[in-house]
Structure formats: C-alpha cells, structure tokens
Amino acid sequence: MLGRITLQRCSTTLATFVRCCPSSAQTNSFTYRTHTCGELRRHHAGEKVTVCGWVEFNRLNRFVVIRDAYGHVQAFVPDGQESISAAVKNITYESVVKVTGTVTERADKHKNPKMVTGDVQVDIDSFEVVNTAPATLPVSLRKETEVSSDSALRLKYRYLDLRKPQMQQILRFRANLVHKMRRYLTEEASFVEVETPTLFRRTPGGAAEFVVPAGKPNIGRFYSLPQSPQQFKQLLMVGGLDRYFQVARCYRDEGSKLDRQPEFTQVDLELSFTNQEGVIALIEQLVCQSWPDEMAELRPSAPFERMTYADAMRLYGVDKPDLRVNWQIEDISASLSSLKKESNDDWCARVIVAKGAAKSLSSKWRKEAKRLIGMNKFAQPFAVCTLKEDPLFKAALSNQDFLREKLNLQDEDAAVICWGTPADVQKTLGQLRTLLIEATGVRNQKKMVFLWVVDFPLFDREEDDRLVSAHHPFTAPAPGQERLLFDGNPEEITAQHYDLVLNGVEVGGGSIRIHDAATQRHVLKNILREDSTELEHLLEALSLGAPPHGGFAVGLDRYVALLFGRGDSSVPIRDVIAFPKSKEGHDVMCAAPTAPTDEQLVRYGIRLIES
Amino acid sequence: MLGRITLQRCSTTLATFVRCCPSSAQTNSFTYRTHTCGELRRHHAGEKVTVCGWVEFNRLNRFVVIRDAYGHVQAFVPDGQESISAAVKNITYESVVKVTGTVTERADKHKNPKMVTGDVQVDIDSFEVVNTAPATLPVSLRKETEVSSDSALRLKYRYLDLRKPQMQQILRFRANLVHKMRRYLTEEASFVEVETPTLFRRTPGGAAEFVVPAGKPNIGRFYSLPQSPQQFKQLLMVGGLDRYFQVARCYRDEGSKLDRQPEFTQVDLELSFTNQEGVIALIEQLVCQSWPDEMAELRPSAPFERMTYADAMRLYGVDKPDLRVNWQIEDISASLSSLKKESNDDWCARVIVAKGAAKSLSSKWRKEAKRLIGMNKFAQPFAVCTLKEDPLFKAALSNQDFLREKLNLQDEDAAVICWGTPADVQKTLGQLRTLLIEATGVRNQKKMVFLWVVDFPLFDREEDDRLVSAHHPFTAPAPGQERLLFDGNPEEITAQHYDLVLNGVEVGGGSIRIHDAATQRHVLKNILREDSTELEHLLEALSLGAPPHGGFAVGLDRYVALLFGRGDSSVPIRDVIAFPKSKEGHDVMCAAPTAPTDEQLVRYGIRLIES
Structure with missing residues (x-):
C-alpha cells in the first residue's frame, strides 16, 4: 500500500497565481510524497520527508540524485544500511523510486552551489524501487541538454x-499563458x-480539409474537420451570444510542410x-494582460504600432515586417539607371541599407542568400555591397561615392541593392531583409516588436484573372466602401482585416465580417464565383437578424513558440x-x-x- | 461608420469573479454601445446612452422593446420625430437596431414591475436599423419560453x-463552471x-472510433479520433509531467442513440x-470548489458518501444508485415462497418499500412500468402493491398482514415486489426503483446527492465466457491483489476503479493504472486475449520508467446538464x-x-x- 495522502486546501489569490509559483502544499496535495525534489532547502533540515522521482545519477552507490518535474535532490545511503545499499547498487538510471528519509544539511565542503537543493541531502530510511528502467534507454536523456526533436527516434520516444x-x-509556459488569456477574456x-x-461540413475554398466518413445511418456521407470555428462563431453572434471565445483545435491537411502541424490551436x-x-x-489588452511575468522586461505596451499593407510592402517588401530593425527599402532608380538593360518603363533599383550588418555577412551567407533568392519565381538580380567590398558596383559606378554619399554608408554597414520589375524587386528585398536580420545579431536582442498591419486589399487577382479573397470571403469592406462591391472596381476595395505581427511573424489575424446576407451572397456569387450551396446555412442565418460583428484568432502554437524563444x-x-506530428x-x-x-x-x- | 469604441480596463478580483457578475464596463468594452439592454435603471436617468439589440416587441409604433444577451429595455419614440416614427413603423421583429437616446424615468403608472428595466425607457434620438429580419421567422421565438430542441426545424435554426x-x-453557466474548474486545477x-x-491511432476494444483517412504522403492509412486522451495522459505521466488536466474533446461512433453525442467533452x-x-x-475538491454560486444552497460537502459495487447492487440493484431516497431492496423470499413455482434453488423474492410513493403510482405509470421492464432481457415478474390495492397478493397471501406487518407499509407507501433469479431480480428492482423515483416528486426536490462507488470487479465474464475489462484494460488491481492476476481467479480481483455518481447518474469515473509493463502485457495477452500490437507504444513506455499514476474524467456535458437541472x-x-448533433x-x-x-x-x- 502506497501510504497516506497529503490533502491540503490552499486558497490562492490572483497575485500568487500571477507569480506562477505554486506552493509546496498545492504541488504535493493528493500524492504520497511530502515534498518535490526541487523544493528542499536548509530550513527543511531535520524533517522527515518522502520524495518520489527518477534516478538521475548514482555516485559510488551512496549518493543518488533523484529528479522530478520540479528539480533534483541528492539522497544519501547512511552507513550500515545493507538492504538500501543493495537496492542502490542495482538501480538503473531513469528507474522510479520512492525515498523516505531525513533532510540533513551537508558539510560545507560537500555543498553543491550548482544545485538549488545543493545545501541538503536526504538521509535514506526507506528506498523503494517503484519501477525499474532498463540499463540502456533508446534515447539518452543525459547527452543533450537542448531539446532537439528532429529525429524520428526522438519523436518515437x-x-x-x-x-x-x-x-x-x-x-x-504554454499552460500558464493560455490560462491568463482565459482569465482576461x-x-x-x-x-x-x-x-x-x-x-463539421466541408467549407468551399481554402486549405484541404480532413474528412471523417460517417457511420450508420449516414454511410456514404462525410463530415469534415474544420480549419477554424469561423462559421460557428459567426452563427453564435447571430444567436445573440455577443462575446465568444474558444481555445479551438483546428485542422488543415497541408501534406508535408516543415513546421506545419495537421492539427493546431487557435485562441479564437x-x-x-x-x-x-x-x-x-481588445487584442492589445489580451496580449498585455496575459503577458508572462517571467519576461516582464519585454512586455509591450498598447497601443501597438500600425502600418498599412501598402506601406508595409513599399517600405519592407513584406506584409509582415520585422521592425526589430528600421532598415527600409529606398528607391535609387535614378542613380542606377545604368543597370537598366532594355527600354523597359517598368523598372526600378532599390536598396536596403543595413546599419551595422557588414561584419555579419560572410561569403557563406552571401552564397546561401543567392541560392535561396534564386529559388523564387520572383527573384531579381541583387548585390550585397559594403565600402570594403563592392565588386559589382565598381563596374556600374565610377567609385564608392555612390555608396558613401548617396546611401551614407559607413564601414560597418551593408547595402543590398536589387533591380528589375518593381513588384518583384520589393518581394526580393523583403526576403533579403529577413535573411539580413537572421544573419545579424538581431535575433539575440530579445526584442518584442508588435505591429498591426491594416488596410489590406479585400480581393487579390489570381494569375488566371479570377478574383479571390485576400483572406476569406466573410471579410467586410472598409466603412463607406460597401457600394464599390456592386458598382466599383473590387480590386480597389480595402478590407476591414487586420493582422498582428510580432518580430516579422504573423501571430494572428481578424476582420469585421459581412453581416448582410445580400452583400455576402453577392460577394460569393458575383465576385468570387463560388458555389454558395455549401454556405446556404450561413447566408440564411445572416438574413434572420445578424448583428454587425468581428473577431480575431491567435495562432497559439506559433505565438507560444515566439514568446518562449523571447x-x-x-x-x-x-x-x-x-x-x-512529424513533417510527414x-x-x-x-x-x-x-x-x-x-x-x-x-x-x-x-x-x-x-x- | 459605427461610432467610437468604449475601452475600459477593469481590474477583477477572484471575489468579483466568483459572484459571476461582470461589470457594465467589462461587458460594453470594445463595442459601440454604452450599455447593455438589461442594465438600465433609475439612476441612469438623464444619461445619453447607446444600446444595440434585437427588436422584441413594438407597441403602437411608439414603444419598441429591444433585447440583447443581457436583458430588455423599452425605447420610446418622442413626439414629432417623423423619421424615427417611419423607421419604427416598418421594423420587423428580430431586426437588429442601434438606438441612441436619453434614459428617462417612466411615470409611475407606466412602470413595468415585470421588467428589471421597467422603471425607465430610452427616449430615442437616433434609431438605426442595422439588419432587417423577415416578417416571419422559420421558428418562432415568442411562442415557447422553454427551450425544446426536439424537432429538426429547431436544430436547423x-x-x-x-x-x-x-x-x-x-x-x-457551462462556461463559468468550466472556468472555475480550470482555476481550481x-x-x-x-x-x-x-x-x-x-x-490518433486506433485503440483496440471499446466503442467504435471515427476514422480520418490521411492525405499525401500517407494515402491508404487512417488516423482515428480518440475516445478519450487515456493513452496520452498516461504517456504524459511517463514523461514526468506529474499533474495533467485537459478539457478534452472525445469522439465515439455510437450510431443513433438518444441523448448521446458523437463528440463530447471530458474534464480529463x-x-x-x-x-x-x-x-x-482531489475530485471532491474539484466539485466543491467549482460549484456554481447561484446554487450555493445545494453545494455538497466533502467527503462524499461511499459504497462498494457489491453493496450498490445488493441494496439498489444498480451500480449508480440514486440516493435522493433511501428505498432499499430487502429479501422476502421466506415470506413469499408460495410464489416459487418450480423446485429451483436459485430463486428469491425481494421488495422495495417506497415510502410515500402510493399516490404517485397511477395505473398509467403501472402500465408503462410493465411495458419498460418487459422490454428487458433480465425482466422478472413483479407486482406493485399498496394497502388499498393489492390484487396479486390477495391470491398469494391470506390478507394484508404481510404488507402491513412484515413490510410495515402505511397507507401512503407502495411496495414493489419482484421474484425469480436473484441477479435478474436485482436488476429488475434497480430499474423499477428508478421508475419509482421518476414517478414521485423526488425529481423536484432539488437535492444533489453525490456518491462514490468503489471496489468494482476488475473483469467481467461475457456470455461467451471471455473475460473483459469491467472498465478498461489499464485499470490496476486493488493493492495486494496484483499476484491474483498471475496465480488466482481474475474474476475475484477488485479494481482500483471509482465512479462518481450524482443522483443516480454516473458523472465521472477513474482509476489507478497499471504502471508495470509486464503486468500490463500479461493482462492484455493472457487475461483479455487482446492483440497487444496496437498498444506496443504504451507497453514500451511503461517499461522505460513509468511512475505509479491514476486519474479521472468528468463527463462534462452530462454533469452540466444535471447541475443546470438542479x-x-x-x-x-x-x-x-x-x-x-441530432440523434441520427x-x-x-x-x-x-x-x-x-x-x-x-x-x-x-x-x-x-x-x-
């Protein structure tokens, strides 16, 4: 029998929770340990304790380090304890043990300052092997301190x-963040x-959806797993629920893509x-109020910066600029017209001056950048120049005056110059800017720069000339532009869509939705040429008294990953x-x-x- | 443009949350209303407000009742407001409107004490129809006050x-309950x-699982949707996580069953x-600490009552007895041996004396009980007797002395007597007891009686003589009985399984799990004769340092339904x-x-x- 249970009722205030520091009583309640391995200190000396955990280390068959989710502690086999000695002698690493003993302070010379419990040890009275691990584990827990789950073996175990x-x-970290979000909301x-x-039911357009064949009495019919609760949350608004959220599991069948998961979570x-x-x-408050306390020094303050989609593309070449550095794209077409080979009006030359980046741009980086950019459809010719090294421009320009005087380049700076078709030059420079940021020390700066990108176009034109929704077909046009859906150029319409960008990564997006059934039907039928049969239930709902509404979804997995990565x-x-899941x-x-x-x-x- | 947004930061303490009473500022923040329809009172008189909602009622085209998620308020068209008058004249019920105006106190004779906002009205300055509903809705919102979602039409809308x-x-109610559970845990x-x-992967045994065909590069292979996170939570324990919970979506393909949903939620x-x-x-604390404040008078106190499975079957004929009444099964074989037709040793007669039930047992109820019991495989003959009406026993017994003296029956009591094979008599009486409780006023007593049922058998023997797990194959035997798995009669082993019963309904269950790989393999292979291939990953995990562990799952949907039904x-x-989903x-x-x-x-x- 496994001993008595410690049952302690503890009252918690918001303040103690926010410190994310559960008390010992909480963590040990309903178990037969008295303490976690990580919590024993000098002031416990003399106490009789029971700790449970995994054998992490065994020195001389007398000192056994035991680990649980909360830390490590050393247990010590006292002299003359034959049966304990025998058990310790045979113990394998990662076996599970239950140890009862008395906490004693170690002699000064035996204290281990690297261990938070290093001032004490537990002198063993009883050593119970609860489960024995094999002598060799399929994956070592000791070699790597970093988590690296690339290999199939690691995923298997x-x-x-x-x-x-x-x-x-x-x-x-993840659980605490989500809990604080829930508390705020x-x-x-x-x-x-x-x-x-x-x-759910299949949704037209968008990513491929997993299907679930229905059983009796619906054989031959399929459910679909939703990409998001989009339709349901709109239907809740039609249902008068007013203020809804959910930490929602979503599904997308995207095949093998690195760092994409077939199931993922949104705070919707x-x-x-x-x-x-x-x-x-609201989202600014959500982010700030749920901010992890352990990174208080990085907490953003509302309001976050904003930028229009047009400015983002013009200044940064991407719709999710990383503003940890202020390097912007500038036009230098006039100065570099000598690079223009044919008489093509649709030509430009543009530059990003990357302050202080020169030393980070090794020839290896340059080669890799060439390779990556070369893989793009939109790739345009480009050159990476510093005052010291400017091979290309020696030919194009008489001297370094251009870099020095026009671009105000210093020895430590680099200029990335790209030329060709303007839209493609922008995209190329946008990508190069990301590569520059990766190459320099910016990623180690522990900066968190949030940015709202707004005023997206409502529709994009595909290569086959079809209009598609830039985000999704339920997005409303900007106030005052509704009429343009019917009698204007749809491509000129601005969407009430907003993306939240953190350090160049989109961590969420949302929009105000169309709440008028006729408008929604017109968009689906006449502009997007979608078969609206699949959405008749939503269209009917909008016709039966739908309030104006809007919302947001945070890509939780990515957001947690970014936050945890500081x-x-x-x-x-x-x-x-x-x-x-693996990438397959x-x-x-x-x-x-x-x-x-x-x-x-x-x-x-x-x-x-x-x- | 829809006006300015009210953004207010409010600090909340646990105490205010526990009162479940969000402040006006919270509920209206991030919207362009200033107040909800339900919150206006006399002290708001003179304030300029904006409310948004659905048109609930229109009297004389001057008094418009507007409803939102928080209540109703009357808006009033002042004299001489031609354009507002025109708009109100045309408004349909359930249209969405945005109304700005001044709160005024109604004259005493116009106050409506039935309406919490009935002391005031909003004198309309601006009346904006945001969305127009059709003159007739497919489902009336006005006729029924009770929710009844039986018909397909109601589910459609x-x-x-x-x-x-x-x-x-x-x-x-549901969201608050779950939030309190999360806060407690x-x-x-x-x-x-x-x-x-x-x-996930298919699990052997148990209910049918929905399958999800995988896409490229896994065509021809299927995922399964899990019946519960059982395996994952055990693997988390092997992973040292120590204390896990999840509000988990679970899936079971049970075909058409009334009041069963193919997807449901467990607090796991x-x-x-x-x-x-x-x-x-732990579960007692979870239940008590998350108890809804609005039903504080029904809050249970820990520890809850306990009963062994054997006693539950003996005294109540079911493994989830409803203890709102203390009617127990008693043996009266000796007194009624005259009913025993053949020389069958395996015979008994038993009774439930239902105190005070006589008046509730109409002949209609008796007929229905006969019909329902008759549908069972295990049905045994039974009789419902009162002092006034005892047709069957007039023949069997000379007079009413048996009822009066042996059973101590009073005029207002009923006795339900059943005879035949003991196990089947128990089950029949168990079911009759439930029918008796339903027939009497017990269900209106607003009682909440929690009960732990413990000491279940670990295995049941099927009709084909196979042993099956009474709950699931991961359940551990009672402490000290582990050896019986190997060298005893498995049917005699008690499980470390516990069910939580509330008013005769199982609201959750759990167990201590087998944490030893060899034992788990023995149970699967030698006792249950299951193909353990499908569980190799779990068996391997148990062999690599699994701690002793146990847990629980609350059937959230059923628990919420019971709680909401008091x-x-x-x-x-x-x-x-x-x-x-519908029952199909x-x-x-x-x-x-x-x-x-x-x-x-x-x-x-x-x-x-x-x-």
Whole structure:
C-alpha cells in the first residue's frame, strides 16, 4: 500500500497565481510524497520527508540524485544500511523510486552551489524501487541538454524528451499563458467560452480539409474537420451570444510542410456591435494582460504600432515586417539607371541599407542568400555591397561615392541593392531583409516588436484573372466602401482585416465580417464565383437578424513558440506541442496513421483505391 | 461608420469573479454601445446612452422593446420625430437596431414591475436599423419560453434558439463552471493543462472510433479520433509531467442513440505518485470548489458518501444508485415462497418499500412500468402493491398482514415486489426503483446527492465466457491483489476503479493504472486475449520508467446538464451543447455529413462501397 495522502486546501489569490509559483502544499496535495525534489532547502533540515522521482545519477552507490518535474535532490545511503545499499547498487538510471528519509544539511565542503537543493541531502530510511528502467534507454536523456526533436527516434520516444527540463518548462509556459488569456477574456472582458463542433461540413475554398466518413445511418456521407470555428462563431453572434471565445483545435491537411502541424490551436474570439478599432484594442489588452511575468522586461505596451499593407510592402517588401530593425527599402532608380538593360518603363533599383550588418555577412551567407533568392519565381538580380567590398558596383559606378554619399554608408554597414520589375524587386528585398536580420545579431536582442498591419486589399487577382479573397470571403469592406462591391472596381476595395505581427511573424489575424446576407451572397456569387450551396446555412442565418460583428484568432502554437524563444523564431512549433506530428504527418510515437482494418472499411462503407 | 469604441480596463478580483457578475464596463468594452439592454435603471436617468439589440416587441409604433444577451429595455419614440416614427413603423421583429437616446424615468403608472428595466425607457434620438429580419421567422421565438430542441426545424435554426434567455443562460453557466474548474486545477492544485492530439491511432476494444483517412504522403492509412486522451495522459505521466488536466474533446461512433453525442467533452486529469484516496479527495475538491454560486444552497460537502459495487447492487440493484431516497431492496423470499413455482434453488423474492410513493403510482405509470421492464432481457415478474390495492397478493397471501406487518407499509407507501433469479431480480428492482423515483416528486426536490462507488470487479465474464475489462484494460488491481492476476481467479480481483455518481447518474469515473509493463502485457495477452500490437507504444513506455499514476474524467456535458437541472435529469445533453448533433448524428443546421466530392475521394485514395 502506497501510504497516506497529503490533502491540503490552499486558497490562492490572483497575485500568487500571477507569480506562477505554486506552493509546496498545492504541488504535493493528493500524492504520497511530502515534498518535490526541487523544493528542499536548509530550513527543511531535520524533517522527515518522502520524495518520489527518477534516478538521475548514482555516485559510488551512496549518493543518488533523484529528479522530478520540479528539480533534483541528492539522497544519501547512511552507513550500515545493507538492504538500501543493495537496492542502490542495482538501480538503473531513469528507474522510479520512492525515498523516505531525513533532510540533513551537508558539510560545507560537500555543498553543491550548482544545485538549488545543493545545501541538503536526504538521509535514506526507506528506498523503494517503484519501477525499474532498463540499463540502456533508446534515447539518452543525459547527452543533450537542448531539446532537439528532429529525429524520428526522438519523436518515437517523445515521453522521454518530455522529461527534460526545457520541455517541462515549455508545457508549463504554454499552460500558464493560455490560462491568463482565459482569465482576461472571462473575468475582465466578459467573454463566454463556447465549444463548437469539430465534426463539421466541408467549407468551399481554402486549405484541404480532413474528412471523417460517417457511420450508420449516414454511410456514404462525410463530415469534415474544420480549419477554424469561423462559421460557428459567426452563427453564435447571430444567436445573440455577443462575446465568444474558444481555445479551438483546428485542422488543415497541408501534406508535408516543415513546421506545419495537421492539427493546431487557435485562441479564437468574436464579438458583436464592434468595429476594427474595438477588436484591435481588445487584442492589445489580451496580449498585455496575459503577458508572462517571467519576461516582464519585454512586455509591450498598447497601443501597438500600425502600418498599412501598402506601406508595409513599399517600405519592407513584406506584409509582415520585422521592425526589430528600421532598415527600409529606398528607391535609387535614378542613380542606377545604368543597370537598366532594355527600354523597359517598368523598372526600378532599390536598396536596403543595413546599419551595422557588414561584419555579419560572410561569403557563406552571401552564397546561401543567392541560392535561396534564386529559388523564387520572383527573384531579381541583387548585390550585397559594403565600402570594403563592392565588386559589382565598381563596374556600374565610377567609385564608392555612390555608396558613401548617396546611401551614407559607413564601414560597418551593408547595402543590398536589387533591380528589375518593381513588384518583384520589393518581394526580393523583403526576403533579403529577413535573411539580413537572421544573419545579424538581431535575433539575440530579445526584442518584442508588435505591429498591426491594416488596410489590406479585400480581393487579390489570381494569375488566371479570377478574383479571390485576400483572406476569406466573410471579410467586410472598409466603412463607406460597401457600394464599390456592386458598382466599383473590387480590386480597389480595402478590407476591414487586420493582422498582428510580432518580430516579422504573423501571430494572428481578424476582420469585421459581412453581416448582410445580400452583400455576402453577392460577394460569393458575383465576385468570387463560388458555389454558395455549401454556405446556404450561413447566408440564411445572416438574413434572420445578424448583428454587425468581428473577431480575431491567435495562432497559439506559433505565438507560444515566439514568446518562449523571447521573440526569436528559433523554437520550432513542434517543440511547443506535447505530442507533435512529424513533417510527414506521422505520430511517430504511436505509429499513426495506420492501415485500416477490414472491419473499419466495412463499417464506414469505403474501400481503398489501389495505387 | 459605427461610432467610437468604449475601452475600459477593469481590474477583477477572484471575489468579483466568483459572484459571476461582470461589470457594465467589462461587458460594453470594445463595442459601440454604452450599455447593455438589461442594465438600465433609475439612476441612469438623464444619461445619453447607446444600446444595440434585437427588436422584441413594438407597441403602437411608439414603444419598441429591444433585447440583447443581457436583458430588455423599452425605447420610446418622442413626439414629432417623423423619421424615427417611419423607421419604427416598418421594423420587423428580430431586426437588429442601434438606438441612441436619453434614459428617462417612466411615470409611475407606466412602470413595468415585470421588467428589471421597467422603471425607465430610452427616449430615442437616433434609431438605426442595422439588419432587417423577415416578417416571419422559420421558428418562432415568442411562442415557447422553454427551450425544446426536439424537432429538426429547431436544430436547423439553432442560432434562433440560442437567442432565448434559457439557452444563453446554459452556455454561460457551462462556461463559468468550466472556468472555475480550470482555476481550481491550475491555481489551487498545480495542474498543468496540456492539449493532446485528436488525430490518433486506433485503440483496440471499446466503442467504435471515427476514422480520418490521411492525405499525401500517407494515402491508404487512417488516423482515428480518440475516445478519450487515456493513452496520452498516461504517456504524459511517463514523461514526468506529474499533474495533467485537459478539457478534452472525445469522439465515439455510437450510431443513433438518444441523448448521446458523437463528440463530447471530458474534464480529463491524471497525476503521478497518487492512489485511490488521493484521486477521490482531489475530485471532491474539484466539485466543491467549482460549484456554481447561484446554487450555493445545494453545494455538497466533502467527503462524499461511499459504497462498494457489491453493496450498490445488493441494496439498489444498480451500480449508480440514486440516493435522493433511501428505498432499499430487502429479501422476502421466506415470506413469499408460495410464489416459487418450480423446485429451483436459485430463486428469491425481494421488495422495495417506497415510502410515500402510493399516490404517485397511477395505473398509467403501472402500465408503462410493465411495458419498460418487459422490454428487458433480465425482466422478472413483479407486482406493485399498496394497502388499498393489492390484487396479486390477495391470491398469494391470506390478507394484508404481510404488507402491513412484515413490510410495515402505511397507507401512503407502495411496495414493489419482484421474484425469480436473484441477479435478474436485482436488476429488475434497480430499474423499477428508478421508475419509482421518476414517478414521485423526488425529481423536484432539488437535492444533489453525490456518491462514490468503489471496489468494482476488475473483469467481467461475457456470455461467451471471455473475460473483459469491467472498465478498461489499464485499470490496476486493488493493492495486494496484483499476484491474483498471475496465480488466482481474475474474476475475484477488485479494481482500483471509482465512479462518481450524482443522483443516480454516473458523472465521472477513474482509476489507478497499471504502471508495470509486464503486468500490463500479461493482462492484455493472457487475461483479455487482446492483440497487444496496437498498444506496443504504451507497453514500451511503461517499461522505460513509468511512475505509479491514476486519474479521472468528468463527463462534462452530462454533469452540466444535471447541475443546470438542479440535480434533475430533465435537461437533455443536447441542450448544454451550443451546436449539438441530432440523434441520427446530423448537424441539421449546416447539413453535415454530406456526400463527399470526387476530389475528396481521390485526395484520400478511397471510394464508396455501393450499397
């Protein structure tokens, strides 16, 4: 029998929660340990304690380091304890033990300042091996301190990786962040969390959706897993719910893409009787109020900076500029017209002056940049110049005066110059700017720069001349531009869509929705030429008293990864998910997906097409 | 343009949250209303306000009642406001309006005490019709005050049903309950919420699981939607996470069953280094600490009552007895041996004396009880007797002395007597007891009686003589009984499983799990004769240092329905779900599931079997 349970009722105030520092009583309640391994200190000396955990280290069969989710502590085999000695002698690393003993302060020379519990040890009275691990684990927990889950082997033994302090930290970081978001939305902003279905109907357009064949009595018909609760949240607004949110599982079948998961999580919300300013202000509060306390020094303050889509493209060449540096794109067509080969009016030369970047741009970086840019459809010729090294421009320009005088380049700066078709030059420079930022030390600066990008176009024109929604077909035009849907050029319409960008990464987006059924039908039918059959339920709902409404969705996995990386995108999304899929969509740990059984195929009335 | 946004930061303390009373500033923040319809009172008189909502009523084209999620208020068209008059004249019910005006106190004779805002009205300055509803709605919002979502039409227009106060109340009640559970688990018990995958692998045994055909590069292989996060939560324990919970979506393909949903929600949790007492104490705290304040008078106090499975079956004939009444099964075989027709040793007669039930047992009820019991495989003959009416026993017994003297029956009591094979008599009486409780006024008593049922058998023997897990194959035997798995009679083993019963309904269950790989393999292979291939990942995980662990899952939908019904099971599960499926598994609103497109079939490499 496993001993008595410590049951302690503790009252918590918001203040103690916000410190993210659970008390010992909380963490040990309902268990048969008295303390976690990480909490023992000098003031516990003399206390009889029980700790449980994994054997991390065994020195001389007398000193056993035990680890749990909260830290490490050393247990000591006292003299003359034959049976304990024998047990310790045979113990394998990562075996699970339950140790009871007395906390004693170590002699000064034996204190270990590297260990937070290093002033003490537990003199063992009872040493129970609860579960024995094999002598060798399939994945070592000791060699790497960093989590690296690239290999299939690590994904297969994900639960071993989860024992590492960093993974433990990430899961707790994520849980705390989401809990603070929930507290803000529920308690301070009166939102109601509503769960919406995931066995849904196919949605036209957008990413491919996973299907779920229905069983009896619906054989031959399929559900679809939703890409987002978009339609349901709009229907909740029609239902008068007013202020909705959900931490929602979403599904997208995107095949093999690095750092994309087939299932992912959004913090999804919607409210009625609001407008763009309202949603933006709400999200700013959500971000600031849920900010992790352990990174208080990076907490942003509202309002965040804003930029129009047009300015973002003009100044940064991307719709999600990284403003940790202020390097902007400038036009230098007049100065570099000598590079213009043919008489093509649609030509320009533009530059980004990257202050202080010269030393970071190794020839290896230059080569890699050439290669990456060369892979793009839109790639235009470009040159990376510094005052010391300017091979290309020696030919094009008589001397360095251009760089020095026109661009005000200093020895430590670099200029990236690109020329060709303006739209493609912008995109090329946008991508080069990202590569420049990656090459320089910016990613280590621990900066968090939030930015709203607004005034997106409502529609884009595809290469086949079709108009498509820049975001989704439910987005409303800017106030005053509704008429342009019917009697203007749709391409000139600005959308009430807003993206939230953090350090060059889109962490969320939202819009004010069309709440008028006739307008929504017109957009689907006459502008997008979509088959509206799949959306008749939504169109009918809009016709039965839909309030104006708008909302937002935070891409939670990416946001957590960025935050945990202190603004840097080096933490892959799969590291902030407890059980991620591989880039091939496999759950390597439990070997899913698997071949269906005949029974399953019969039950769902399907068969496989032989390939 | 829709006006300025009210942005107010409000600080909330736990105390104000617990009162579930969001402030006006919170509810109106980020919108262009100044007040909700429900909050205006006399002290607002003289204030200029903007309210938004649905037109609920229009009297004489001068008095317009506007409704939002928070209540109703009357708006008044002042004299001489021609354009407002015209707009009001044309307004249809359920149209959405935005009204700006001045709050005025009504003359005493015009005050409406039935309306919480009935002391005031809003004298309209501006009346904007934001969206026009048709003159007739497909489902009336006015006729029924009760929510009744039986008909397909109501499910189709679910968003109209959601506008009703009761549905609004249910969704908020549910959200508040879950939020309090999260706060308790996170802040007071140090649990970490972790999201686990729903694109999973098939699990052997149990209910049928929905399948999700995988796309490229996995065509021909299927994911399964999990029945619960059972395996993942055990793997988290192996991963050292220690204290996990999740409000988890679960899936079961059960075909058409009344009041069962193909997707449902569990509050799922697991912790390491615990035992049965620990988990039971935790769940008691969870229930008490998250108890809705609006029903404080029904709050249970820990510890809850406990009963063994054997006693539950013996005294109540069910494994989830409803203890709102103390009617127990008693043996009266000796007194009624005259009913025993053949020389069958395996015979008994038993009775439930239902105190005070006589008046509730109409002949209609008796007929219905006969019909329902008759439908069971296990049905045994039974008789419902009162002192006044005892037709059967007039023949069997000489007079009423038996009822009066042996059973101590009073005029107002009823006795239900059943005879035959003991196990079947128990089950029949168990079911009759439930019918008796339904027939009497017990369901209106607003009582909440929690009960732990413990000491279940670990295995049941099927009719084909196979042993199956009484709950699931991961359940551990009672402490000290582990050896019986190997060298005893498995049917005699008690499980460390515990069910939480509320008023005769199972609202959750849990167990201590097997944490030893060899034992788990033995149970799967040698006792259950299951193919353990599908569980190799779990078996391997158990072998690599698994801590002892156990947990629980609350069936959230059922629990919310019971709580919202104040202990009575009259609120169907589908009413506590925003967008439920019909009993045929249809999302009637958006018409899912649907026939797949050819594109979908090709994408997933499947075809339909012609039926």
